[in-house]
Amino acid sequence: MSAVETLEEPVAESGKGYWSGVGARLMRDPLTLLCMSVILLLILSAVFAPWLGLADPYKGSMIARLKPIGTPGHILGTDEQGRDMLARLIYGGRLTLFIGLTPVVLAFFIGGTLGIVAGYAGGWVNTLIMRTVDVFFAFPSVLLAIAISGALGAGIVNSLVSLTIVFIPPLTRVAEAVTSGVRALDYIDAARASGANALTVIRVHVIGNVLSPIFVYATSLTSVCMILAAGLSFLGIGVRPPEPEWGLMLNTLRSAIYVNPWLSALPGLMIFITSLCLNLLSDGVRSAMNVRD
């Protein structure tokens, strides 16, 4: 290309697509990047746990119980049955992250769809969906999860199902609220006035504008979900021992809190770090997705 042609090129200031703009804004946000790396590290270590050369997370030792953090051979100490804490924390991430994320992801799609439909359609469709959802709000989420899990029977799949049901109503609510807000804006009217059908209007004009608040809310639910899952495990209707799972570990180490408080705090610390990073990440993603900044 000659120099003249280069000069004639259009001077579009923001000629990139929406998602590359989001990516560029994320790259300028070190905190979000840090949180993203932590979450990625947790996920990667959980996925590749068997290849990391860790101790057997199921193998206990009667003589090496509740060793403090920093013990040679057990860098993070051992739990109440003498099992290596580092291995259990990393293996525990597999189940915890799976149980914490899956119901929220499922509820995000189901609740999001229900809420967008209810918010966009309004009228009796809205009443039908929202009043049905309201029924679930009558129960505290913990109680609801326990009730559904108890009715379905113990097991990971059943606790996933019950947690999904627990998280559908709040996500529907949020989706409905933001959608009705967007629905009232003139650009939706303008799109309808151009002859577009409801599905096209939702696809082109609604989803992009409601997704980020729903997404941010969903991310903030993952930490709640992990804790609820831990509660179910504690009651014996979720994950069962000896499976390593942070919530369950927190519960079983509870009795050791006077003997070795730092050790029993470790699973809680993992939950804390994970949920903090998820929350900060969702905040960062939200501001990156906000083109108005």
Add this chain to the structure above:
Amino acid sequence: MSVTEPLPDTAPDKGGPAQPLLIVRNLQKYFPVRGGILGGKKAVVQAVDGVSFEVKKGETLGIVGESGCGKSTTARLLIGLIDKDKGEIIYDGQDLGGALSLRDLRRGVQMVFQDSYASLNPRLTIEESIAFGARIQGLSDPVGRARKLMERVGLAPDRFAQRYPHEVSGGQRQRINIARALAMSPRLVVLDEAVSALDKSVEAQVLNLLADLRREFGLTYIFISHDLNVVRYISDRILVMYLGEVVEIAPVDDIWASQAHPYTRSLFSAMPSMDPDNRTMEPPLAGDPPNPINPPSGCRFHTRCRFAESVCKAKVPTLRPLAVGSEHMAACHLHDLGSGHSKAGKDVLS
């Protein structure tokens, strides 16, 4: 001056030049007010009640009135954004719901909204926003069309096409909204307070742009505003609404020379005079308009009218020409000799 040439792919004219582009007859819209324990219908807001008017091909009809008088509801009814309860909307000789489908109506009638920001999707680039309607309507080359229109409304496509609405100014956004409306090649554009939110200098630019576009593409406008000077500048005829009803309709020069309805009179006298030797002496209208849930009986203006008599409470005045064959019409007992009003036919207003 450029030659009038319709926008590409404009739907062909059906009724000929004498057929009004839009006829509205007895248009009515009541909004239910829900309340109570069971959410039952408590009352109705009579937002638009028996509105009738015509818009000729190529003219600009200005609609004025106070806030809440039903101007915007009328606009939304005209493009089918809300369903009418009663009445007829006849576009180029075809009845909406009969020979004319809502889709065809939306092809021919487009709207520009007041809030330039809320009427653009913040997630779409300007080019995408403008091209959307053309794409939906299946018109050829939506993007090329969008870029041409951007050029026409004074926004260089190379600089603005890929920008987002928040990156441009209010005046530029309203130009985008105009381009967006024109992208579907409409014949009638409803401008609902389209320049009201702009500052004066930008307002003038956009008004001139609108006037140019109308001439260039042979468009017809319905121009809704509360600013009489703006309406005067752009309109051929003016329609005055009060509480969901048409009280006066007249060519712009006629109504400027003399207002037939006492309400129109007060609207005009509320406008500050530009001439210090000729100050406005008439007291402006006092108080808020009555509640449209329970509008006054008879003439809806009688609660605020200086000339109100018992007949005004009892009888609903009809919109009638001031003289035989006159285009100036008003709905007031003062102009109806048979109404029984003691001052009927007398020139009490001036």
